[in-house]
Amino acid sequence: MNGHRKPSLDLRGEEKGAALIAAFAVLVGLTIIALAFVVMVSDDIKNAGAELIDAKAYYVAEAGLAKARWALTTDGQSVGWGESDISFGAGTYTVTTADNGDSTYTIVSEGYVPNDTNPVAKRRVEERNISTTTSGLTNLSLTATASASSYKGVDTPDKANDGQTSTKWRANGVPSAGSPEWLAMDLGSAQTFDRVAFDEPPGNKITTYQIQSSSNGTSWSAVSNPVETINGSVTTVDFDAVTVRYQRIYITASTRTDPSISEYETYNSNEIQSIILGQGKFVTSW
Ligand SMILES: [Ca+2]
Structure with missing residues (x-):
């Protein structure tokens, strides 16, 4: 034994090279996966933002609908009543009530965020087939x-x-x-x-x-x-x-x-x- 290390080191060097390539490949793979996640999460965040604004517009429109119901049933307003550009929460609504000519009427409410002039989101809510009866007018x-x-x-x-x-x-x-x-x-x-x-x-x-x-x-x-x-x-x-x-x-x-x-x-x-x-x-x- 002359103390030399075994020449098999070179053979191991080849193995080491192969291992490096494999490790690199894994690294590249992980990076691609990580990037994909970043893109996906970023899209989700964007989508969630858009959905939130749409949801706000929807609930603003619902507020207009609720106002119309109250106006007609409690506030003594007649069919044909409506109001426009009313600020509510994150936006504005415009609501109308229309007589359909067959003893029914329709409430239409449109919600806009942040406003109807330059909206980022719009939602329209309609309530149809609402009937009225005037047979019991108060004397x-x-x-x-x-x-x-x-x-x-x-x-x-x-x-x-x-x-x-x-x-x-x-x-x-x-x-x-x-x-x-x-x-x-x-x-x-x-x-x-x-x-x-x-x-x-x-x-x-x-x-x-x-x-x-x-x-x-x-x-x-x-x-x-x-x-x-x-x-x-x-x-x-x-x-x-x-x-x-x-x-x-x-x-x-x-x-x-x-x-x-x-x-x-x-x-x-x-x-x-x-x-x-x-x-x-x-x-x-x-
Ligand atoms: Ca009498």
Whole structure:
């Protein structure tokens, strides 16, 4: 033994080279995988950011929808109500309510982030097939205080708004232009109405009259654009909506000496009594 190392070292050197190449290959592989992860994660972050903004636009649109439901059911607004560019959270919404002409209506709300002028995200929410019923309109006369130019016997003014057609108000006199008879309703506070209906006992017919409104009970003016519809003993008059405390029927001619009214009703035809929220809810994104 001369202390030399075995020449097999060179052989091991070849092995070492092969190991280096393998290690390099593994390193390259790992680097590619790592880079791929970086790209994937970066895409995910980007996508998550876009999804977050879209989600915000969606919920802003939902806020507009909720506002419309509240406006129509609680706030006394009518179909056709809407509002635009309302700031809410991260964006703005524009909401409309439209009558479909078949006793249903549609609410459309659009949400924009950050605004509708230069939106990064937009979402549209529609609620359809919402129905309304106006069959149960509130007769405002029932809680009003009636008074009249005159009355006869037990047929006092309050019999015209007691909810019973078997009782009536009867004037004590012959109405004429110079000597009118009238029946008035004090609603207690200013209220909106656009329809009056009065029911007359058999044989009675008021032939010339005016529906008048007043804010103070002393100065009166005729309602605008009255349209009369007669159905049996009931005469309905529709006119441009007014918001006042007092109104009356001002009678200047009648087929009978003493004009009589068994029930005098007051309505707001735009009043929405009940709302059934639609079954179909559609979300459209773009
Ligand atoms: Ca009555």
